[in-house]
Amino acid sequence: LDPEQWLSPSAGPRYVQLRRRLEQGIADGVLPANSSLPPERELADMTDLSRVTVRKAIHELVEKGLIIQRQGSGSFVREAEPKVEQSLSHLTSFTQDMSRRGMETTSSWLERGIFMPSPDEVIALALSTGESVARITRLREAGGRPMAIERAALPLDILPNPLEVTTSLYELLDASGQRPVRAVQKISAVNLPAKDAELLGVAEGTAGLSIKRTSFLENGRVAEYTQSLYRGDAYDFVAELRLSN
Ligand code: 16G
Incomplete structure (x- = not known):
């Protein structure tokens, strides 16, 4: 924890830098689950930071659920929650996937409306020049966990009014007879950028999975192009493979 090696005057408040440093330690397993953190005073000595700074950093980790404090016995690294195993062979929605596991879905809205499409949306949805798109961006939570x-x-002809989506997008499409029946997914590895990591409650640079799904209606028309960023520490994607002849 030699501060010379990681504290930088340009990288924001010191407590944030210390918090990130500890988050990284938890993510890398240097601070394993159930291990105890050194007492506040010791941490302050080790890092050359004030106790107030140390306390602030720890407080944020408690808020994020990474650390638990027990009266009289100090701070401990919390046991990671079990991963969600997600099958890759069924065209299901997030709400369905989670309710099958007995978890309730909630969403925080980041964006919902009609917008000019991004270049990849134009291509994926085969839009004509000047055509707008319905776009909904959500932080998806299950059982209160992002x-x-x-x-x-x-x-727009598939979702003319994006404000109508209040819970499940697929249920709404289903109700209007436009439930996708086929989809193509592309999965790639990413290091979560600061803003996304913050929303997902993990340290910047934590491993994540980017999934791009293009789904189609029965008649072959493109219905949806969705880009998702999943927490790598919360998901395992599972596919069943068969010998092809
Ligand atoms: C899933 C889909 C996403 C779809 C959403 C609908 C993946 C990678 N993506 O998250 O494409 O838009 O479900 O969920 O599985 P909803 O019906 O709960 O709104």
């Missing part, structure tokens, strides 16, 4: 950031774009 799981993914999802940005869905749909052609």
